[in-house]
Amino acid sequence: MMGPSHALSGATVWLAGSWALDQFADYHQSPLALAVGTAVCAGGALFPDLDLSGKVTTNQGGATVARTFGVVSLFFAEVVEKISLGVYYATKLSRDPKRSNGHRTLTHTLPFTVLIGWGTTALCAAYGKWAVIGVLFFTIGLALRGLFDKWAERAGWVIVTLVSLAAAWFTYANLPGGRGYPLIGTALGVGCLVHILGDMITRAGVPILWPIPVKRRMWTMIGLPNKIALRTGSKGETVVLRAVMTVVALLAATGLVARPVLQRFDIEI
Numbered sequence: 001m002m003g004p005s006h007a008l009s010g011a012t013v014w015l016a017g018s019w020a021l022d023q024f025a026d027y028h029q030s031p032l033a034l035a036v037g038t039a040v041c042a043g044g045a046l047f048p049d050l051d052l053s054g055k056v057t058t059n060q061g062g063a064t065v066a067r068t069f070g071v072v073s074l075f076f077a078e079v080v081e082k083i084s085l086g087v088y089y090a091t092k093l094s095r096d097p098k099r100s101n102g103h104r105t106l107t108h109t110l111p112f113t114v115l116i117g118w119g120t121t122a123l124c125a126a127y128g129k130w131a132v133i134g135v136l137f138f139t140i141g142l143a144l145r146g147l148f149d150k151w152a153e154r155a156g157w158v159i160v161t162l163v164s165l166a167a168a169w170f171t172y173a174n175l176p177g178g179r180g181y182p183l184i185g186t187a188l189g190v191g192c193l194v195h196i197l198g199d200m201i202t203r204a205g206v207p208i209l210w211p212i213p214v215k216r217r218m219w220t221m222i223g224l225p226n227k228i229a230l231r232t233g234s235k236g237e238t239v240v241l242r243a244v245m246t247v248v249a250l251l252a253a254t255g256l257v258a259r260p261v262l263q264r265f266d267i268e269i
């Protein structure tokens with residue numbers, strides 16, 4: 001799946017989930033909390049592909065998402081890729097094939113998703129708003145790169161970085177202080193999970209079972225069979241899937257915004 005589809009899937013899942021909680025569990029969120037959760041989940045849905053490094057020395061290659069913050073994120077992606085490859089070799093069994101890069105390994109596993117969600121929650125609980133602003137800056141940058149890919153490409157990484165910084169600062173200034181922010185870690189973890197599921201419906205698959213060994217393989221790639229799997233970049237992905245996700249996201253957002261507006265005018269629904 002391509003970057004923009006991943007980002008959109010994160011935003012859609014967060015909005016749809018929030019709508020369901022709002023409707024059926026009486027769990028209501030402020031518009032700012034909703035916007036923050038949606039942006040973080042969209043950014044989180046790109047995070048696992050930060051294992052696709054380019055060549056930082058020649059400033060080439062890498063996933064689009066690795067270019068969000070210019071060579072800084074390109075370098076970060078290279079480090080993530082090397083660590084993933086290290087973990088692959090440290091845990092591989094006799095029937096796991098040799099690899100020369102770590103793409104679609106560690107960052108595409110369930111333990112990684114949990115670690116990111118829990119780690120971010122712990123970070124925000126320990127350092128409060130200062131951790132929040134860092135996480136927001138990073139994830140909003142990824143979300144911008146994914147959701148508005150054409151704009152981001154034209155604008156370049158300097159503008160993307162500045163806009164993310166401004167958005168993170170605005171949120172920081174308006175968030176209630178003095179408490180943990182479990183929402184942010186949750187949104188990031190959910191985003192990573194949505195990314196993995198998205199990759200599962202494309203041909204390559206992901207090592208979703210890791211670290212459970214199957215037939216002397218630790219890194220069994222699991223995805224849909226080739227016949228029904230979505231081809232990356234095909235019309236099915238870029239037109240049909242994106243259109244469906246956009247409609248679901250807009251419906252959920254409308255549903256979430258409509259109730260408080262109607263209530264303000266004393267209209268019962």
Ligand SMILES: [Zn+2]
Pocket residue numbers: 048049104108195199
């Ligand atoms: Zn991926």
